[in-house]
Amino acid sequence: MAAEDINEPVNxxxxxxxxxxxxxxxxxxxxxxxxxxxxxxxxGMRYPTTKGQRMLHRxxxxxxxxxxxxxxxxxxxxxxLIRMHDGDPA
Amino acid sequence: MEIPLNLxxxxxxxxxxxxxxxxxxxxxxxxxxxxxxxxTNRLGSDWGTIIAPSYEAKRLGVRCGTSIGEAxxxxxxxVIIETDPPKYRYVHGVIKQIFEEYAPRVTMKSIDEGVLDFxxxxxxxxxxxEAIGREIKARIREELGQWMTVxxxxxxNWFLAKLAAGLxxxxxxxxxxxxxxEGIYLCSKLTDLNGINRRFKARxxxxxxxNPYEFLRASEQTxxxxxxxxxxxxxxxxxxxxxxxxxxAFGLRHVGRQYVLxxxxxxxxxxxxxxxxxxxxxxxxxxxHDVAARGLMLSIKYxxxxxxxxxxxxxxxxxxxxxxxxxxxxxxxxxxxxxAWWLYQRSPAGLTVKQFTLTxxxxxxRSHEQLALxxxxxQHNERVxxxxxxxxxxxxxxxxxxxxLLGSETYAPEKIxxxxxxxxxx
Numbered sequence: 118m119a120a121e122d123i124n125e126p127v128n129x130x131x132x133x134x135x136x137x138x139x140x141x142x143x144x145x146x147x148x149x150x151x152x153x154x155x156x157x158x159x160x161g162m163r164y165p166t167t168k169g170q171r172m173l174h175r176x177x178x179x180x181x182x183x184x185x186x187x188x189x190x191x192x193x194x195x196x197x198l199i200r201m202h203d204g205d206p207a
Numbered sequence: 208m209e210i211p212l213n214l215x216x217x218x219x220x221x222x223x224x225x226x227x228x229x230x231x232x233x234x235x236x237x238x239x240x241x242x243x244x245x246x247t248n249r250l251g252s253d254w255g256t257i258i259a260p261s262y263e264a265k266r267l268g269v270r271c272g273t274s275i276g277e278a279x280x281x282x283x284x285x286v287i288i289e290t291d292p293p294k295y296r297y298v299h300g301v302i303k304q305i306f307e308e309y310a311p312r313v314t315m316k317s318i319d320e321g322v323l324d325f326x327x328x329x330x331x332x333x334x335x336x337e338a339i340g341r342e343i344k345a346r347i348r349e350e351l352g353q354w355m356t357v358x359x360x361x362x363x364n365w366f367l368a369k370l371a372a373g374l375x376x377x378x379x380x381x382x383x384x385x386x387x388x389e390g391i392y393l394c395s396k397l398t399d400l401n402g403i404n405r406r407f408k409a410r411x412x413x414x415x416x417x418n419p420y421e422f423l424r425a426s427e428q429t430x431x432x433x434x435x436x437x438x439x440x441x442x443x444x445x446x447x448x449x450x451x452x453x454x455x456a457f458g459l460r461h462v463g464r465q466y467v468l469x470x471x472x473x474x475x476x477x478x479x480x481x482x483x484x485x486x487x488x489x490x491x492x493x494x495x496h497d498v499a500a501r502g503l504m505l506s507i508k509y510x511x512x513x514x515x516x517x518x519x520x521x522x523x524x525x526x527x528x529x530x531x532x533x534x535x536x537x538x539x540x541x542x543x544x545x546x547a548w549w550l551y552q553r554s555p556a557g558l559t560v561k562q563f564t565l566t567x568x569x570x571x572x573r574s575h576e577q578l579a580l581x582x583x584x585x586q587h588n589e590r591v592x593x594x595x596x597x598x599x600x601x602x603x604x605x606x607x608x609x610x611x612l613l614g615s616e617t618y619a620p621e622k623i624x625x626x627x628x629x630x631x632x633x
Contacts, residue, residue, distance in 0.1 A: 162235040162352055164297035169603035175293070179237040202236065 120202035125150070129187065129196040145176050145187060150198055155180045175199070209426070212385040213363045213449030220323040220336055221360040221368035222306065222343060224298070225377035227319030228259035231298050232288050234352040243282040245269055249467060250289040253279070258290070262377055295319075298351060305346050309339055314456075322365055324454075336361045340380050363449035369401050385449065392419035392447075410434060423447045459496055463504075463566030464488045466619040471510045473559045482551055483611050484619045485565045486543040491604070493567065494596045499538040500567035504530035505550040508562035527554050528564075536571060539592040540609065543567075 128149040134142045143163075148155040161177035161184065172191040177184060186199040224230060228246040233239045243264035249255035253276030260269040260278070267282040278285055299318045306313045310323035325336060332339070340359035347355050360372025361382040371381040374391070383391055397408045400419055414434050416422050422443070430440030442452045464485045472478060482505075493500065506528030512521045529550050537543060547565055598607045605612065 159237055160352075161237050162231070162294065164294050166293035166297075167603075169599070169601045169606060171603075177235045182238065184236045184238050203238070 120200055122200050123198045125198050127187070127196050127198045129189075143174070143189075145178070145196075148185070148187065148196075148198070155185070210445070210448060210450075212388060214385050215363050215449075216329070217336065217361045217363045217368070217382060217384050218325040218327075218329070219362055219365055219368040219451075220310070220325065220340060221320065221362070221365065221372040222302070222323065222340075222357050223320035223372055224302065224347075225356050225358060226259055226261050226265070227298065228290060228295060229261035229264070229288075230355060231294050232291070233261060234354040235294060239286055240354055243267055243269065243285040244288065245273075245275075245278050245282075245285055246288050246290055247275060248290050249469060250275075250287060251469060255467070257287075298355075301350055302347060302357075305343060305350065309343060314454075322368065337380065337382065344378070344380070364446065364451040365453040366401060366446045367449055370395075370399070373399065373401075383449075388449065389420060389423065392423050395419045397422065419447070459498065459570060461566050461568040462489055462492045462496065462498070462500070462570065463564060464492075464619070465562065465564040467562045468560060469617070471559050471561045473557055478551070478560055479548065480611060480615045481618045482547050482563060482565070483544050483609065484615050485563060486547050487540055487605070487608065487612065488619065489565055489567060490538070490540045490543050490592075491596070491599070493538055493570075494592075496570075497573050498570040499536035499573050501534075501536050501569035501571070502530060502532045502567065503537075503543070503546050503550065504528060504564075504566045504568065505547055505554070506564045506566075507551075507554055507560055509555075510559040510561040512559070524555070524558055529553055530568075532569065538573060539588045540595065541588060541591075544609075 129145050130147040132144050132146050134144060144160070145157050148157065157178045157180065159179055161179065163174060163176045166173050166175060174189040174191060176187045176189070178187075179185075183201050183203055185201050188197045188199045189195075190197070229244045232246060233242075233244055239261075241263065242261075244261040245257040245264050246259040247255045247257055253274060255275045256271075257264075257269060257273045257275065257278050258271060260271065260273070264278065264282050264285055267285075269278045269281050269285065273281070275287055278287065295318055299315070302319075303313065303315055303321065306321050306323050310325050311328060312324040312326075313321055314324070315321045325332065325339075340361065344357055344359065347357055356378040358372040358376055358378065359380040360368045360370065360374070361380075362368035362371050363384060367383045367388070370391070371383040372379070374381045374383075395418070397403050397411055397417070397419060398405070400422075403411070411417075411422060411434060414425075414429065416425055416434070425434070425444075427441060427444040430444050431438070432440070434440055435443065446452050466481065466485055468481065506526060508526045509524040511523040514520045531546070531550060533546065537546065595607055599605065605616075
């Protein structure tokens with residue numbers, strides 16, 4: 118898959134909802150990156166990972182034929198665009 | 208005397224995710240859905256193997272174990288992805304949590320499948336296992352994503368529940384009990400039965416057993432005395448009739464790591480670094496389980512030498528292995544590496560290595576270690592090791608590492624432990 122590592126801080130507008138099972142649900146809604154606004158309509162997956170004891174949350178979503186991987190650092194409270202890929206074979 | 212089929216109502220449920228790793232990648236990346244996708248542990252060369260093809264890839268002939276080169280030939284346009292352990296760990300954690308909300312006893316058989324034991328709950332659950340199975344499917348889609356589907360099998364024992372889960376892939380829900388058991392055996396193949404591989408199939412064929420129905424009809428004596436010539440025959444006799452013989456928990460017997468080299472090499476410095484990195488991962492796993500080992504085995508597979516100009520192609524060298532039991536249990540990275548290096552030095556020199564497997568065995572809890580008399584180096588090692596583990600727990604893998612591992616970031620990265628969940632334990 119043609120993937121490109123980005124690793125740049127981005128601005129993200131997030132909604133926090135209460136889910137049916139009473140667990141909090143953070144949902145990125147809009148991402149601003151390099152002067153462009155991306156409206157997030159279709160989430161792929163959200164999953165936690167760690168770096169030592171630092172909790173990081175990964176979110177994947179697709180916009181206009183590109184899939185983006187966002188990472189939220191729960192300790193430093195920052196968002197980063199980690200990677201993007203277009204779904205083509207490598 | 209022939210034992211009848213188990214007439215009890217089925218109370219065991221087997222749930223497994225369909226093509227787990229590939230499906231998880233398709234869930235994470237919506238652009239991959241509906242397309243042939245395959246997950247491998249090693250990208251970048253055509254000799255790596257596929258460990259999880261998506262259903263779209265399976266329909267084109269791609270299987271677990273197919274080489275990347277062959278997969279590209281069978282399914283032009285296939286997307287090959289390297290494993291991403293945090294995603295699969297998350298999926299494993301979510302399905303396990305869901306299973307535990309329904310059944311009093313859950314056994315995770317691997318990262319993507321679990322057995323839910325409902326025995327003794329009939330009076331309080333008030334609904335059928337089929338209804339619970341449908342709800343579990345819906346919960347998994349709700350919590351992980353709409354692309355995530357599972358197979359659910361219901362049976363009177365682990366074996367039949369798993370067989371039921373495999374009847375109608377993907378996204379099936381089936382039940383096997385004494386009413387439909389013989390019919391299902393009649394239209395199944397011997398290798399559809401979990402535990403019957405090609406070797407066992409050949410053995411059954413030798414005794415005139417050509418399908419699962421004939422397997423069921425074979426007497427206990429035939430299976431025990433002639434076919435399997437061991438207690439296995441008796442186990443099969445009961446298992447096929449729906450009686451439980453597989454509900455056994457095995458303790459941790461070995462901890463190891465296998466690594467297929469990305470870049471095949473005969474350079475002793477590079478091989479030493481790779482071996483050291485494997486020791487690091489094995490040591491971390493031992494530390495999570497708080498065990499020390501007395502035995503260590505190193506096995507090496509070698510690459511075929513390059514064909515000489517105008518010469519004939521050389522055969523691939525024989526794999527090599529050596530194992531050794533040591534008098535004092537060991538657990539520290541320094542000890543592991545010293546011992547692994549000692550084994551490595553006894554391997555044939557100058558050959559190009561393509562795969563290392565390092566395995567520790569004869570494990571015992573660290574608290575049971577017997578210290579050698581007068582050997583204060585052991586206590587010293589223990590303190591250094593605990594400090595190393597604590598720092599890496601806090602700041603991340605390899606935050607603190609032996610100087611020899613500097614520059615080894617690309618060697619032996621952490622991979623998902625395929626087929627087993629024991630390394631997921633913290």
